[in-house]
Amino acid sequence: MTRRLAIGIDIGGTKVAGGVVDEAGVVIHRTRRDTPHRSTSPSVVEDTIVESVEKLLGLVDPADIVAVGIGAAGFVAEDRATVVFAPHLSWRNEPLREALSQRIDLPITVDNDANAAAWAEATFGAARGESHVVVITLGTGIGGALIIDGAVQRGRHGIAGEFGHMQMVPGGIRCECGNRGCWEQYASGNALVREARALIEAGSPVVADLLTRLGGDPNALTGPIITEAARDGDAMARELLADIGTWLGVGMANLAAAFDPGLFVVGGGVSAADEMLIGPAREAFKRQLAGRGYRPEAAIVRAVLGADAGLIGAAELARTGR
Template identity: 90%
Template sequence: MTRRLAIGIDIGGTKVAGGIVDESGAILERVRFDTPHRSTSPRVVENTIVGAVEELLGRADPADIVAVGIGAAGFVAEDRATVVFAPHLSWRNEPLRHALSQRISLPITVDNDANAAAWAEACFGAARGESHVVVITLGTGIGGALIIDGQVQRGRHGIAGEFGHMQVVPGGVRCECGNRGCWEQYASGNALVREARAMIEAGSPVVADLLTRLGGDPAALTGPFITEAAHDGDPTARELLADIGEWLGIGMANLAAAFDPGLFVIGGGVSAADEMLIGPARDAFRRQLTGRGYRPEASIVRAVLGSDAGLIGAAELARSGR
């Protein structure tokens, strides 16, 4: 009996991860390559994707593979074929699906990586059974996706879900997008590291233990390092995560006012802090929620599929044609 397997490819700023995914969301085979540097041509990135697909096809019966899904870290147009802009790659209005279709003889779906991750959580993860979901991915910045009535909402131009660039502090911290006061400048991995470094540069004694852990080198500070220190009980690291969590909750309250979801799912690397981040986020969410006390309150949970969500979701979107 022919199996309906799909290949999912997750393209980020540092890696291209691929896998063969079955109908239950299980990854049967994996590959991983470094993402070519942003200065390289679109063709070089395309070659990396094709190489990943070809390697995976060589590990399965080709008759079992029904589609290929691409999750791209960037703006994907409403045609779900063109990458309008990818901040960490050289794609600018790149006709990715057409280019790949010349070299891969399978149906190809292209979507934003956050949409793919959200779909994976909806089908196989933390959002199963919930029809109205906001997924927030906390990494270097903030990505997101919206599912309403069980459908991914991509917007008129395909660029919905860029929640990280909601303005939460007019005239606030400058963002890479060119604006000031974007949410991701206050509730992301970059924000976490920036605030810790500011305390170190100010000579605050409360960061002495963190600085000792760093061997006295503030340049070695990273988000995962702070999270690890917090897990080990460092009070300053925990305080920094609580601050990020508070900003996370404020942004989610704004999203609840706009979309009224039943569930928020928090993913991305910063979510490894778990309740040290999500607990303060819930508290701030409840304090800021419009109509609090007189309306149903969305649940807030951590994503369960981790870094695999993007490729699983890309594969499922391609297989299902959603």
């Protein structure tokens, strides 16, 4: 009996992860390659995608593969074929589906990576059974996706869900997008590292433990190191995560005012801090929610599919044509 498998490819700033995914959302085979440097031409990234697909096709009966889904970290146009802009790659109005279709003889779907991750969580993960969901992905920046009535909402131009660039602080910290005060400048992995590094460079004794972990090199600081220190009981690391969580909760309260979801799902690398981050986010959400005390409150939970969410969702979107 022929299986209806799909290949999902998740393209980020540092890696191209791929997998063969079955109809239950289980990743049967995997591949992972480094993302070519941002200065390279689009064709080099496309070569990496094609190589990943070809490797995965060699691990199964190709007749079982019905589609290929691509989740790209960038703005994907409403045609779900063109990457309008990808900040970590050299794609600018890149006709990605057309380019790949010339080399891969399978139906291909292109979508934003956060949309793909959200669909995976809605279909197989933490948001299963909930019709109105906002998914927040916390990594270097903030990505997001919106599901209403069980369907991904991509917006008129395909670029909905860029929640990280909502302005939170007028005239605030400069963002890579060109504006100031964007949410991701206060509630992301970059924000976490920036605040810790500022304390180190100021010579503050409250980050002595972090500096010891770094061997005295502030440039070696990463979000996972801060999370590890917090788990080990470092008070300053916990405070830094709580600050990020507070800003996270404020932003989610704004999104609740706009979309009234039943559930927020928080994923991405920073979510590994779990309740040290999500606990303060829930508290801030409750304080900032419009009409608090007189309206139902959305639940806030951590995503469950981890790093696989993007490729699982890309595969499922491609298989189902959603």
